[in-house]
Amino acid sequence: MNEILLKVINTILRAGEVTLKHYGEIDFILKDDNSPLTKADIESNNIIIGGLKDISSFQINSEESPLDYSIRKNLEYLWLVDPLDGTKDFLAKNNQWTINIALLKNNIPILGVVYAPAINEMYFAYKDNGAYFIDLSKTKDFKKAKKLNKDSKNLIALDSNFHSTKETQEFFNKYHLKVVKLGSSLKLCAIANAKASIYPRFNGTKEWDTAAGDIILRESGGIIIDKLTKKQLLYNKENIKNNHFIAFGKTQINQKIYKDFMEANTDSSDK
The missing domain is CATH 3.30.540.10 (Fructose-1,6-Bisphosphatase, subunit A, domain 1)
Known part of the structure; x- marks a missing residue:
């Protein structure tokens, strides 16, 4: 190690x-x-x-x-x-x-x-x-x-215990997703561990909330995509707030939700 x-x-x-x-x-x-x-x-x-x-x-x-x-x-x-x-x-x-x-x-x-x-x-x-x-x-x-290298067998989405939003609920409804609520960075880790496959976060997080879970998810084959830039999250910014994002397990990359997300228009409210 x-x-x-x-x-x-x-x-x-x-x-x-x-x-x-x-x-x-x-x-x-x-x-x-x-x-x-x-x-x-x-x-x-x-x-x-x-x-x-x-x-x-x-x-x-x-x-x-x-x-x-x-x-x-x-x-x-x-x-x-x-x-x-x-x-x-x-x-x-x-x-x-x-x-x-x-x-x-x-x-x-x-x-x-x-x-x-x-x-x-x-x-x-x-x-x-x-x-x-x-x-x-x-x-x-x-x-x-x-x-952590297994494929998730089920399309399970994750939501925050205390920080969900109307936009998040609309996203779940649009794709008829089974939703499990979970706290803290355990959501990103659950995706890395193939316990879930997608986590939309459409309200505020900061860099220290996501950085450790981000590398764990990346190394498991998954990815976090910034809703505004359509790229992976960037760290050590002047403003340590993250833009809104979706975390995808590796089995969801290039699938329908991922493609829809990458093609969708964005606006400043996604910060």
């Missing part, structure tokens, strides 16, 4: 231990964007920042300690961190929250780890080395991690 990847995994495991200590607590404050912030977010962030600084000298852009664009705009390498993705899921105690760490090279993710401490599941990938899943309740031996 790649040495940096292994060190990131050890760091994210330590962050997971801290978040679990606070799991079940209901206290939070609201940030400027009205999203909740808990002690688990803050303590997880502190552990990850410290761990990544021990791993490399690369700058770190985290949801809880964002880096100004003037510092990061010309960087070859950059860490992107969400120390607790799905804080609403965390507060709802539905187990569907994750910790996300990604490494960018020239604005494209090349390493990603997504850890769901409450269910002992981890997904990880390194560019050109595949994507993997491990159930840590069954084994701690990462050599036994399962490579």
Whole structure:
């Protein structure tokens, strides 16, 4: 296993231990964007920042300690961190929250780890080395991690527990899709793991929400397509908000929904 990847995994495991200590607590404050912030977010962030600084000298852009664009705009390498993705899921105690760490090279993710401490599941990938899943309740031996290369047998779509939209529901209805709701980056990981095959996201996300899941999905054969540009998501932008997008499992690439999406007109509301 790649040495940096292994060190990131050890760091994210330590962050997971801290978040679990606070799991079940209901206290939070609201940030400027009205999203909740808990002690688990803050303590997880502190552990990850410290761990990544021990791993490399690369700058770190985290949801809880964002880096100004003037510092990061010309960087070859950059860490992107969400120390607790799905804080609403965390507060709802539905187990569907994750910790996300990604490494960018020239604005494209090349390493990603997504850890769901409450269910002992981890997904990880390194560019050109595949994507993997491990159930840590069954084994701690990462050599036994399962490579994610299966084809999804069913056309199952995913939706957010807390962030669905009217446009998303219309999309599901248009294609008569079976829909499963899921929290955090677990949606992208579920597609990589062939548990689902499509995930439309027609409202706001930020780069640290998607970067780790993005490389995991890419390495499994899938893709995230930006609704506005019709290209893969770009990272380390001045504005860290993602445009709206659809994530496709590899079996959906070049199929009807994919082709319709690529041919559809777009407008500025897709940002």
